[in-house]
Amino acid sequence: MNDRHTRRFGLGTATCLVMGNIIGGGIFLLPASVAPFGTVSLVAFGVLTIGAVALALVFGRLAERHPDTGGPYVYAREAFGDFAGFLSAWSYWTMTWVSNAALAVAIVGYVHVLLPGRPSDTTDLLIALGALWLPAVANFAGTRYVGLVQTVSTVLKFIPLLFIAVVGLFFFDPANLGSFHEGSGSALGGMSAAAAILLYSYVGVESAAMSAGEVRDPERNVGRATVLGTIGSAVVYLLGTVAVFGTVAHDKLVKSQAPFSDAVNAMFGGHWGGTVVAIAAVVSIIGALNGWTLMSAQSPYAAAKDGLFPAPFLTKRRGVPTFGVVAAGVLASALTVINYLLGSGGVFEILVLITTFSATVPYLLAAGAQVYFLLSGRRDKVRPARFARDLTLALTAFGFTFWLVAGAGYAAIYQGVLFLFAGILVYAWMAARRTARQEEATAAAATPTPVDHEAVPRPAASAAAPPHTT
Structure with a gap:
């Protein structure tokens, strides 16, 4: 495949991919939630x-x-074998398409703020499905367009959010904070509850690690983009x-349904804050869907x-695994349809809960x-001088993720x-097929090639016969 299609993410685009995927729609409710x-x-x-x-x-x-493309899957498989790698890929894949459905449903409320009218389940469903498939179209166009959409959407949502954050400090009033710890129990218990x-x-x-195969100079840029995007x-x-x-x-904040809108209105007066924040939220969610659609295909x-996954997932065009994009889009769309048409809110909530655990695996x-x-002594793969620092970082990351599991509920x-x-059944099926193919290949290699005797030339007769003796 032509490298110019598959190596389109520079440091800036990779950083936007990280930021765009981290900052979705949840930030607009976080202050009120905690x-x-x-x-x-x-x-x-x-x-x-x-x-x-x-x-x-x-x-x-x-x-x-x-x-290489695959990030966590690649690391788990290399360290612990096929089964651990499969569990990583399976968990990540399910998390992405269920999360996409949740983001598509979340965008509907913000669209209603911008386009007021009488809502209906049919209209809401069409809005949600459009939010799912517009980013998929960008992905079909290739990594160049994925990167372009991600960069533009990240800038468009980062600037207003940072503006509110910085300008809000000039309107900061300590009297609005309330007490350090609210409710019963200790402050440590409150911190843990908020952390959950x-x-x-x-x-x-x-x-960035998940799409390392599409990043230019990934040995340097993936790490930089990951840290810069996270910070x-x-x-x-x-x-x-x-x-x-x-x-x-x-x-008021405790009861707020739109805390950033309330902050804008408090800073500048009027009631236009809701429109500004709704625009930022729509852009933010579209950007997150664009990035997560790519992630749903990479693993x-x-x-x-x-x-370890069916062969059709290998279909790739212009750096994007197109079959994975389609599969995730269809599954997320089906879940969205269930949410709106069948009214099975319980099913949707259960699957969203599953993603909170699946992300940690x-x-x-x-x-x-x-x-x-x-x-394990494989220090040829890491810099020896950084051993102590890298081990501390790895243990901290493991402890942080373990805390994520505990906070999931x-x-x-x-x-x-x-x-x-349930993914074990998929692994068993794929492992059995792979073993059967390997046995067939081994048997074919061990079978001797039949010799066509008619095609083998006979040795030439001697030109002079030995003399006859008595």
């Missing part, structure tokens, strides 16, 4: 940011030693949350190359893989484990 716990939630956010940066650095280190809500704010740090997202998250906390009165593509395996590489873990184990 406000009931008090300002201790800001401390929780800071602790989470440290863990997310450690995880980003680990992905950067791993990408240096194995800069904030835990998944940084899902997406692996985006950029952290700046928006932390400053934005602090600005909203300081501009919106605490008792099964990498696994299919090793015979590839992270745990990747962090564990780095620990394995460091402790019993229901998410229970349902997520069941769905994870």
Whole structure:
């Protein structure tokens, strides 16, 4: 395949891919979600940011030693074998397309703010499906257009969010903060409760590593893009949350359905903040869907190359695994249809809970893989001078991800484990097919080639017969 189609992501585009996937639609509700716990939630956010940066650095280190498309899947398979690699790919794949459905449903409310009218399930369904398939069209066009959409959407959502975050500091009023800890229990308990809500704010740090095969000079750029994108997202998250906390009165923030809109209205007056934030939210979600659509195809593509996913996932055009894009789009669309037409909100909520657990499986395996590489003596794959630092980062990332699992809740873990184990049947099927093909190839190689005796030339007769003696 022509390299000019498959190596389109430079450092800037890869950074936008990370930021665009991390910052989705959830940021617009985060301040109100954690406000009931008090300002201790800001401390929780800071602790989470440290863990997310450690995880980003680990992905950067791993990408240096194995800069191939598939990211967490590649690391898990190389360290622990096919089965661990499959579990990583399976979990990540299911997380992406279910999350895409959730993002598509979330965008509907913001579209109604911009285009007011009488809502209906049919209209909402069409809006959600359009949000799913417009990014898919960009993906079909190739990595050049994926990168373009991602860069534009990230800039368009980053600038207004950063503007609100920075300008909000000039309107900051400490009287709006409320107490450090709200509710019963200890401050540590409140921080943990807030962290449980904030835990998944940084899902997406692996985006550059997942698409390493499409990044120019991946040994250097994947790690840089991962760290820069994570830090950029952290700046928006932390400053934005602090600005909203300081501009919106605490008792109003706890009940707010649009905290950033309320912050804009508090800073500048009027009631136009909702429109501004709705535009930013629509752009943010479209950008996230664009990036996550690519992610939904990259993991099964990498696994299919090793015979762990069906062969059609290998179909690739202009750097994008098109079959994976279609498969994820169809599955996400089906889930969206179930949500709107059948009214099975319970089914949709269960599957969304599953994604909260599924996101952590590839992270745990990747962090564990780095620990394995460091402790197994394979220091030719890592820089010896960085051994202690890299081991500390890997253990911090593993602990951070373990905290993610604990914060997912019993229901998410229970349902997520069941769905994870269901993938064993897929692995058994693919492993059996691969073994059968290998046995056929071995048997064919061991079978001697039949000799066509008619085609073999006979030895020439001697020109002079030996003399006859008595």
